[in-house]
Amino acid sequence: MSHLKEYYLNNSVGERDLRTMMDNLPRLVMLLDLEGTILYWNGGGEKVFGYKAGEIVGKPVWRLYSGRESDNFIDELSFLKKGEDLSLEVEGRHKDGSRIWLDVKRTIIENSRGEPVILGTASDISLQKKAEFELTKSQARTEAILEAATEGIITIDREGIIQNFNQAAEEMFGYRSGEVVGKNVSKLMPSPYQEEHDQYLENYLETGERKIIGIGRQVRGKRKDGSVFPIELAVSEVQFGDEIIFTVLIKDISSQRKLENEILKIAEGERRRIGHELHDGLGQMLSGISLISRNLARKLEANGLPAADEVLEISKMIREADEHARELAHGLAHIDLENEGLQAALSRLCERNEELTEIPCVFECPNDIEIEKLTVALHLYRIAQEAINNAVKHGQATKVFVRLEANENKKRLQLVVEDNGKGFSATEKEKHAGMGINTMKYRSHILGGKLNITETPEGWTRVICSIPSADIETLNKI
Template sequence: MLDTSRRVLLYASLGILSGIFFLLEWALPAGKTIGLLQVAVVLLTLFLPGRTSTLVFGLVATLFVGLGYVTESAQVAPTQGLVTHGLVLAGLWTAVAVVLRYKRLRQAQRESEAKARAILETTVDGIITIDADGTIESFNEAAEDIFGYDAEEVIGENVKVLMPSPYREEHDEYLRSYHETGRKRIIGIGREVRGKRKDGSTFPMDLAVSEVELGDRILFTGIVRDISERRRLEKEILNVSEEERRRIGQDLHDGLGQMLTGIGLLSQDLARQLDEEGHERAEDMAEITEHIKEADQYARDLSHGLIPVDVEANGLSEALRRLSQNAERLFNVHCSFREVGTVLVHNNTVATHLYRIAQEAVSNAARHGEADDIKIILASGEEQIRLQVRDDGVGFDDEAMDGSGMGVHIMNYRARIIGGTLEVSSALRDGTVVTCTLPRNAYAPDKDEEHAAPAA
């Protein structure tokens, strides 16, 4: 909104210019003043505030045109003058209408831009716009804070600069596939991915992408939210849960397990004595002894399940091997473990979450997938490790999967917590494959764990 001094200045300028145009009537040939007034109304109304001012100026200009007609009536034929000035007045008011329409559009545009600018500048989410080739066109202040770049450093660069491997290598192929097939993996869906800051560090983020068509151009707008703090808190909660499980497992092993072992030894000795004496209940005592041994073994299996991974680097491999053996005994299926390369996971928290993912996948395969054969594979590469659980069960329709199962949610959650990705693929009557991929830098030892005492 213009202040009072500027309004007075504009109106004064309008009056002076209008008077000058009217005085030029006596200095210029007939008809020239009318043309000048028509040009003036189009130009000056661009600088006047609001609709009322433009209409007032149009009326003033019309008045001067009318006066011009009166002064010129003696020089031209009345009919010709009437037609000429009528056309001029019609053109004049047409120009006023056009300018008013233009001003309304410009005002609406300015308001829209102001609202968009306010959103971009105040939102805590990073907002990034790229073109169809992946070139960054806009980068708001929140995005600068999240990624550590100034907008000038990334505008004009490919958005891959904000992505770590393997997303960086996959991005161009994804865009090409989307333009050719229209298949969406992120656009209009939203998902959790990893971003890369200017200093090279990576972090988890929620990403939602929308597509906008502007004429013959296609733009993509990404809304980014850094969820590092949320993941840290969630990880702490899970760590507390794991510690509680370890404590219970330790109590089972050292408490109940030892008690059952002692009772088993006593019952075994008593059964032997009754058998030597030919007692009629000797067989019953022997049966009780066997049940105690089974209970002892079951308690030890439970304790190993609750304390799955030793703190040594090869603890994950040994835990997965025990998992396969326990699965065969508990679920009556064939379950094998295979290690490809030497997989050393020094981070005990990461190893525990990987074990839990495998444990959940094996349990799902045996209980819900009706599998007869389950394979656990742990492989190591130069840039990542991969845990895979395959089964020959009934499977399910991969396209119809909605991920609503609690087990799938938990596995996804654990994979994200440790910086990995989880993929579940299946087909009806063709089994299921659960794959967790983890970048190498995600399973380095935690600083807090480097000097920690063994927990089990």
């Protein structure tokens, strides 16, 4: 106290002014002897503990603190005598018996007689502690919800750094939380998503253009063992002041994809069966009926009966129906991808279409592309087939080009179908998308890719099915 008094007196501040200032401080300032007895108590002490100076001076300091006795003071004194300042948060006892949290600081100084005394301060931090407790409780509750969730939940910051990684995500990706927290989320992605992620996040923060956030998307994830699997993402964004946190909900759709592939296999089997029935069953019957009707027409004509022309017309119509049935059968069943490969099958598809429609349909494949998995090749074939049919029947195209290619770094495989038909606007695509377009999109998703329908600068309609090469390699191994 004498040091404080001397400082203020040297700066033209009187003792009364000094006491007034000390008593109006919002925190407790006190002096203790080395036995722990309170020697001085400012007005702030009443604000903190409720005691006036006359009620507490001469009393042991430990009566102010819950569960702390003289032994605690002895330990603290030993620490202070080493020349260290003491700072701690402890629970105190208010005059009315209530408990308060305190930020306590103590140091040893000398009084005017050169005797060591303890200068102590204390601030009431009960509100701060309550807020911290509520925050801790809220965090614990949030963590409990995250850990109980059956879906993988990951939170990342604006740099893509993982902040939280729940138990379901651990089981899904094979990493423990400690292995990925603090790492970039692209660690959980295969190529090319891994290379594209940071650029996408940067573009979003700069432009606000959303491709996944608030929309959802089906992509591929990469486990710790390097295996790739299909996942469905739902991303939400929360802003805390200047900080942005993204929460990613992840669902492993491997079983769903497997089931969908099985359903498509069954559907393809039925498609082939119906094709064979049309060709071998209905087609043969129509051929037989056409032959009988032609013979009947000849007999009627030989006998000079007027019905000969009508029967001949019936025979002609049956022959046309036979040809139509065989065309349908060809489209349904006549694909030998296993023996001839996708490139040859697409080339023959274009040739066949040109023969039937008399519309130029050109196939190009600048790269040597090998797709081992039959179902992968079949999906791409059906996408091309549907796009060509749409171009001819609905787009009224007079030229069609089909291209199978790998991009420059061979990270993506692209199937492109372009036509000079009338096309349709983006609004019309969303509003009137029929079964054909939806089926093409569905098959693209099955392959882990995406389908885009755009317009070229020349006004042509362009259908692009783009699939990461890593996904093709993964599907080839399944």
